Amino acid sequence: MSLSRLSRTAALAMLGGSLLLGCATDKPGATAANASQAGVNASQTTTEPAIAPVAPTMRLLTQTQYANTIADIFGPDIVAKVRFAPVNRTSGLVAVGAAKAGLTPGVVDPLDSTARSMAKQILDPKHREIFVPCRPKAIDQRDDACARAFLSGAGRRLYRRPLTQAELSAAVEMAGEAVKPAGDFYSGLAFSLAGMLVSPQFLFITETAEHDPGQAGAWRLDGYSKASRLSYLLWDSAPDEDLLKAAENGGLNSPAGLRKQVSRMLDSPKFERGLRAFFTDDLVLEAFDTLTKDGEIYPAFSIKVAQEAREQVLRTVVDHLMVRKGDYRDLFTTKHTFMSSDLGAIYQVPVNRGSQGWQAYDFAPDDPRTGLLTSVGFLAQHAHPGRSSPTRRGRALREILLCQTVPDPPPNVDFSSFEEPSAKALTARDRLSVHAKVASCKGCHAMTDPMGLALENFDGAGQYRQSDHGSKIDASGTLNKAAFTDAAGLGRAVRDEPALRSCIVNRLYGYSVGRAPGAREAPLLKYYQTELDNRSYRIDDMLSLIIFSKSFFAVAPESKPAMVARNTPKDEKSHADQN
Amino acid sequence: MPIKTDGLSRRRVLRGVMNGAAVAVSLPLLDVFLDGNGTAMADTGKPLPMRFGTWFWGLGVDSNIFVPKTTGAGFALPKQLEALSAVKEQVNVFTNFNVFNDGRPNLCHYSGWVALRCGSAPVSRGSKPGQSLDCAVSDRIGAGSRFSTLSLAATGQPRDSLSFRDADSMNPADISAVELYQKVFGADFVNPNSANFTPDPKVMIRKSVLSSITEQSKAMEQTLGAADRARLDQYYTSVRELENRLALQLEKPPPAPNCKIPGQKPKDMPVGLDVERVAERHKAMADLLVMALSCNQTKVFNMVYSDSGSSLTRNGQEKTHHSYTHEEPMDATLGYQPNASWFVGRAMESWAYLIKAMADTPEGDGSLLDHSLLYAHSDCNLAKTHSVSGIPMFTAGKLNGRVKTGLHIDGKGEAGTRLGYTLQRLYGVPLASWGTQSMETARELGEMLT
Structure with missing residues (x-):
C-alpha cells in the first residue's frame, strides 16, 4: 500500500510521535482518535508494503547498554560505574536521541577514567586467569602473540565484529610499548584495552551496509550490524559469541537462521533485561532517579519508595508480557502486580513483613487500583512534589502512552484565579473547571484534564483518598468518546483506545531501528498494526513482526557505496575473512 | 560572526580611539592586548589568571523589588537583592535588557536562557541555535588546566546543565560534592605546590x-x-x-600558592529539591569549586542553582516554586507574590555565597574573584507571565581590573546579548558580532569597562 492510499491524517496518526493535537477544537483528542481509528479501518491488508530504505545509524551506547555489555563480556564483578550525559529524548525515546548524541569532553573524561579502571580490574591477578587465554613468556617482557590472542578476542566482543588487521596490530603494538613504563605485561595490556574501551568503535553502535545479493542494487545491514541491532533490541547488550558466529557465517541472512537466533534470544534470561530497557525508555522511567516528594506532606514516600515504585512497574510489565504472555493493552486493566513492604505502606495493603523482597499481589476486583495508570509509579511521577496534578497525568497519558503531543500553555496566562484553593474551589476539579471558561486554556486542558481527573482518588504520592481538602472527589471523566466514573473505567478506556495500539507499534519500531519513523514508513507501521490487530499485542508477536519484516535490515547508505562495501568481500564472505 | 584579529595592532586601536571614530568601542583591553592564548599581557608576557563562570537560577525575579531605583554606582539594594549586601561592590546588576524571539514562539522557561547563552532564540523546545557561550570562552582560555569546564548542578540532577556544543551534545553536570571531589581531587590530582615533581x-x-x-x-x-x-x-x-x-x-604544574586541598572527602547528601538541601548542596560544591579554581584545575565553570522551571520546594508546602509563580495571587499591597518571591530571595543568598567565597580566597595581589568574571542570569523576568523582557542578569568580579563593579546598568530595552558579547570579547573570543536578527550585536557595554 502506498502512502497516497492512506489519508494524510491516518498516516500522521500512525506516526504517533509527530502528531500534534490542536487545542482549539472543542472536542480535543477527537482528531487523534478518529484518525487512528480511520487508520485501523482503512484497510485490512496483510501484505507488507515496500518502503524506501533509510540510512544506517550510528548510535551512542546508553548507560545501561554500556554496563550490560561490560557485564556480559567480563562478568558482573567488573565495576563499570560511569554516568553518561543525558540524551535528548527524541520522538519519545532516548534510543532515538542516541542516534544523534555526541560526546563532549565532559563525557569523554569520565569514560576514559572508567575505561582505565575497568581495564585494570579485568587484568588484575584475580581476573587475568579467566580472560587472558595464554601466559606471557616473561611477565616483564612484551609478548605480542599472547597480547594478540587476548586483544583480538576482547576486541571482537567490544567492537561487535572482528578487529581489522590495522586495529589489531596497533593494539598489540601499544600493549608491547607499554610493558616497560607500565611495569609488566598485564599492565601493558590494560592500557591497550582501556583504549578500546574509550574508542568510538566501542562507544558507538555503528551500522554498516553490504549489497543484498537477493535484490539487485539493494543494500542491507551486514551480518555484524544485524547482530548488534538484534542484541541491543532484545538484550540491551552486545552480541554473544553464538550470535557473532552466526553473523560471521552468514547465518542471519536466511529466514531460518534468523529465526533460530531470535528464538534463542527470546528464550534467554537476558531478554528480560531487554524488555526492561525498552519499557524504561518508553515509560520515561529514568525520571525516578531523582524523583522526590515533600517529606512533610508525604512522609511515607522516600527515595526507596520511588525506586521500588519503578521496580514495581517493571516487574508488572515483565510478568504480564513475558511470564503470562499477556496482551500489552491489558497492562491497563490488570489486577496483578508485585508489592514490597515499603510500597505496602503507600498502597495501604498488608504485606508480609517477615519476607524479604517482592511478593506477587492481586488487587481485589472492586479495588480502585487497576492497571499501570493506578500504580504509584505513574501517579507519583506525574504529579507535583506536594500534590496531585490531573493535568500532568493527563498529559503523560496522551504523550507517553498515546504518542500525542499536548502543546505548552500560552506564555502569558494568569493561573491564580482558578488554581488557588478557596472555599468555592476545594478540589482540583473545581479549580480546573474554570479553564472551560477561558478560551486560551480550554482546548488543551480538555485534552488532559478529563483523563487526569479520573485519577484524583490518588494523591501526589499515589496514595488512595476519597476527598480533597475535605470535599468528596468526583473521579468521573472521558477519553475521547469513552466516558467513565473512576480510574478503573479510565484503564478500560485506555485499553480500548486505538492510539494506544498505534503508539506502541511506533515506539517499538523506533526503538528497534534507532530512529524516529519517517512519513514514508507510515504504510509499514499501518501494516504492523493491522497484523497485530489480527493477532494480538503480545510482546513476541510485536517483536517478531518487526524483526522478520522484509524491511527490518534494509538500508540505503548515505555515503559512497564503494566505501560502505568495505566490510563486504567480493565473494560475499564475512568481514572477518578480510583480516 | 568570527573575525580575524591578526591585522590589528595596539597602535591601530589606540589611534582609532584617539581619532574619536571608535569611541563606542574604546575598550582598553581588547584581545589584541593579550597574547595568542588570551592569558598574558602582550607587552609584559606576565601571565594573567583569568577565570570565567556562569551561574543560573530559574524563574526570574519580581521587578518591583529587584530593580534598583537608580543607575550607576551607589544604588540602594532593593528587597530582593538584600542578600547581596556583603558583596554589592563586587557585583553589577543589569536590568531592562530584553530577549527578542523574532517571531519564534516564546517557549516557557526555555527561550530566555537559550537566547542569552547562544545569542539567538530557539525555534523549538529542545533545539539550540548554537553552542553555549561558556564553550567559546573555554576554547579561548581553557587550555593549560586539567578540566576545560566544570559544570555543576546544585539541584542534584545531571540534566541541569546549560553548557553544550549543540542540542545533542551537552556537558553533563556533576551533581554532588562527593562526585566533584573525586573528579578534581581524586587519584589523578597533582598538587601544584608539591616540592617534588x-x-x-x-x-x-x-x-x-x-x-x-x-x-x-x-x-x-x-x-x-x-x-x-x-x-x-x-x-x-x-x-x-x-x-x-x-x-x-x-x-611540573605552575605553583598555586593559594591552592588549598580539601582535607577530607565531603559527605554524601540526600537527593531532593527542598530549598535547604539545594542550598547545602550548592555550598558544598561552591567550596570545592573555589579550591579547584585556586589550584588551577579549571578556568571555566557553570553552576546551575535551580532549573529553569524550578521545582524547588519548601518543606511542608504542597506547591513548588514554579507552582507558586503561576498560582499565587499578586499581593496588591506588596506588589509581588510573597511565596514565589521567597524562593528568589533564597537563590540570591546562594549567589552571594559563591561570590563571597571567591572574594575571600586570596590570590596574587587580590582575590580569586578579582581575576574572574562571573555571569549570572535567569530564564525570564516575571515567571508568572514568562516574560523575557527585562530578563535579569548580573556580573561579579573585576577580571584583572578590566571590569568595573558596584554598578546598576539599565539596558534601555536593548538586547541582552550585549552583555554576552562583551564578556566573550573580554576573553578574546574573536567575534565581530554575536547573535542573530534582533539579538545580533557588535556593541560592547562600555559602562562596565574600565
Missing part, C-alpha cells in the same frame, strides 16, 4: 593510546553520512582535549 611515565602511555585510538577510528569515517562524521569529529575534539591535558601532566 616526577612525571608519571604512564601518562605518556595514556596519551599514546588515545592518539592511536583516534588514528585507528579514522577508517570509520568512510562509512558515515555527514551528520555522523560531524559527531565523530566532535569525539576527536574531546579526545584531543584530553590528550592536551595529559601533556600538561608531564610538566
Whole structure:
C-alpha cells in the first residue's frame, strides 16, 4: 500500500510521535482518535508494503547498554560505574536521541577514567586467569602473540565484529610499548584495552551496509550490524559469541537462521533485561532517579519508595508480557502486580513483613487500583512534589502512552484565579473547571484534564483518598468518546483506545531501528498494526513482526557505496575473512 | 560572526580611539592586548589568571523589588537583592535588557536562557541555535588546566546543565560534592605546590593510546553520512582535549600558592529539591569549586542553582516554586507574590555565597574573584507571565581590573546579548558580532569597562 492510499491524517496518526493535537477544537483528542481509528479501518491488508530504505545509524551506547555489555563480556564483578550525559529524548525515546548524541569532553573524561579502571580490574591477578587465554613468556617482557590472542578476542566482543588487521596490530603494538613504563605485561595490556574501551568503535553502535545479493542494487545491514541491532533490541547488550558466529557465517541472512537466533534470544534470561530497557525508555522511567516528594506532606514516600515504585512497574510489565504472555493493552486493566513492604505502606495493603523482597499481589476486583495508570509509579511521577496534578497525568497519558503531543500553555496566562484553593474551589476539579471558561486554556486542558481527573482518588504520592481538602472527589471523566466514573473505567478506556495500539507499534519500531519513523514508513507501521490487530499485542508477536519484516535490515547508505562495501568481500564472505 | 584579529595592532586601536571614530568601542583591553592564548599581557608576557563562570537560577525575579531605583554606582539594594549586601561592590546588576524571539514562539522557561547563552532564540523546545557561550570562552582560555569546564548542578540532577556544543551534545553536570571531589581531587590530582615533581611515565602511555585510538577510528569515517562524521569529529575534539591535558601532566604544574586541598572527602547528601538541601548542596560544591579554581584545575565553570522551571520546594508546602509563580495571587499591597518571591530571595543568598567565597580566597595581589568574571542570569523576568523582557542578569568580579563593579546598568530595552558579547570579547573570543536578527550585536557595554 502506498502512502497516497492512506489519508494524510491516518498516516500522521500512525506516526504517533509527530502528531500534534490542536487545542482549539472543542472536542480535543477527537482528531487523534478518529484518525487512528480511520487508520485501523482503512484497510485490512496483510501484505507488507515496500518502503524506501533509510540510512544506517550510528548510535551512542546508553548507560545501561554500556554496563550490560561490560557485564556480559567480563562478568558482573567488573565495576563499570560511569554516568553518561543525558540524551535528548527524541520522538519519545532516548534510543532515538542516541542516534544523534555526541560526546563532549565532559563525557569523554569520565569514560576514559572508567575505561582505565575497568581495564585494570579485568587484568588484575584475580581476573587475568579467566580472560587472558595464554601466559606471557616473561611477565616483564612484551609478548605480542599472547597480547594478540587476548586483544583480538576482547576486541571482537567490544567492537561487535572482528578487529581489522590495522586495529589489531596497533593494539598489540601499544600493549608491547607499554610493558616497560607500565611495569609488566598485564599492565601493558590494560592500557591497550582501556583504549578500546574509550574508542568510538566501542562507544558507538555503528551500522554498516553490504549489497543484498537477493535484490539487485539493494543494500542491507551486514551480518555484524544485524547482530548488534538484534542484541541491543532484545538484550540491551552486545552480541554473544553464538550470535557473532552466526553473523560471521552468514547465518542471519536466511529466514531460518534468523529465526533460530531470535528464538534463542527470546528464550534467554537476558531478554528480560531487554524488555526492561525498552519499557524504561518508553515509560520515561529514568525520571525516578531523582524523583522526590515533600517529606512533610508525604512522609511515607522516600527515595526507596520511588525506586521500588519503578521496580514495581517493571516487574508488572515483565510478568504480564513475558511470564503470562499477556496482551500489552491489558497492562491497563490488570489486577496483578508485585508489592514490597515499603510500597505496602503507600498502597495501604498488608504485606508480609517477615519476607524479604517482592511478593506477587492481586488487587481485589472492586479495588480502585487497576492497571499501570493506578500504580504509584505513574501517579507519583506525574504529579507535583506536594500534590496531585490531573493535568500532568493527563498529559503523560496522551504523550507517553498515546504518542500525542499536548502543546505548552500560552506564555502569558494568569493561573491564580482558578488554581488557588478557596472555599468555592476545594478540589482540583473545581479549580480546573474554570479553564472551560477561558478560551486560551480550554482546548488543551480538555485534552488532559478529563483523563487526569479520573485519577484524583490518588494523591501526589499515589496514595488512595476519597476527598480533597475535605470535599468528596468526583473521579468521573472521558477519553475521547469513552466516558467513565473512576480510574478503573479510565484503564478500560485506555485499553480500548486505538492510539494506544498505534503508539506502541511506533515506539517499538523506533526503538528497534534507532530512529524516529519517517512519513514514508507510515504504510509499514499501518501494516504492523493491522497484523497485530489480527493477532494480538503480545510482546513476541510485536517483536517478531518487526524483526522478520522484509524491511527490518534494509538500508540505503548515505555515503559512497564503494566505501560502505568495505566490510563486504567480493565473494560475499564475512568481514572477518578480510583480516 | 568570527573575525580575524591578526591585522590589528595596539597602535591601530589606540589611534582609532584617539581619532574619536571608535569611541563606542574604546575598550582598553581588547584581545589584541593579550597574547595568542588570551592569558598574558602582550607587552609584559606576565601571565594573567583569568577565570570565567556562569551561574543560573530559574524563574526570574519580581521587578518591583529587584530593580534598583537608580543607575550607576551607589544604588540602594532593593528587597530582593538584600542578600547581596556583603558583596554589592563586587557585583553589577543589569536590568531592562530584553530577549527578542523574532517571531519564534516564546517557549516557557526555555527561550530566555537559550537566547542569552547562544545569542539567538530557539525555534523549538529542545533545539539550540548554537553552542553555549561558556564553550567559546573555554576554547579561548581553557587550555593549560586539567578540566576545560566544570559544570555543576546544585539541584542534584545531571540534566541541569546549560553548557553544550549543540542540542545533542551537552556537558553533563556533576551533581554532588562527593562526585566533584573525586573528579578534581581524586587519584589523578597533582598538587601544584608539591616540592617534588616526577612525571608519571604512564601518562605518556595514556596519551599514546588515545592518539592511536583516534588514528585507528579514522577508517570509520568512510562509512558515515555527514551528520555522523560531524559527531565523530566532535569525539576527536574531546579526545584531543584530553590528550592536551595529559601533556600538561608531564610538566611540573605552575605553583598555586593559594591552592588549598580539601582535607577530607565531603559527605554524601540526600537527593531532593527542598530549598535547604539545594542550598547545602550548592555550598558544598561552591567550596570545592573555589579550591579547584585556586589550584588551577579549571578556568571555566557553570553552576546551575535551580532549573529553569524550578521545582524547588519548601518543606511542608504542597506547591513548588514554579507552582507558586503561576498560582499565587499578586499581593496588591506588596506588589509581588510573597511565596514565589521567597524562593528568589533564597537563590540570591546562594549567589552571594559563591561570590563571597571567591572574594575571600586570596590570590596574587587580590582575590580569586578579582581575576574572574562571573555571569549570572535567569530564564525570564516575571515567571508568572514568562516574560523575557527585562530578563535579569548580573556580573561579579573585576577580571584583572578590566571590569568595573558596584554598578546598576539599565539596558534601555536593548538586547541582552550585549552583555554576552562583551564578556566573550573580554576573553578574546574573536567575534565581530554575536547573535542573530534582533539579538545580533557588535556593541560592547562600555559602562562596565574600565
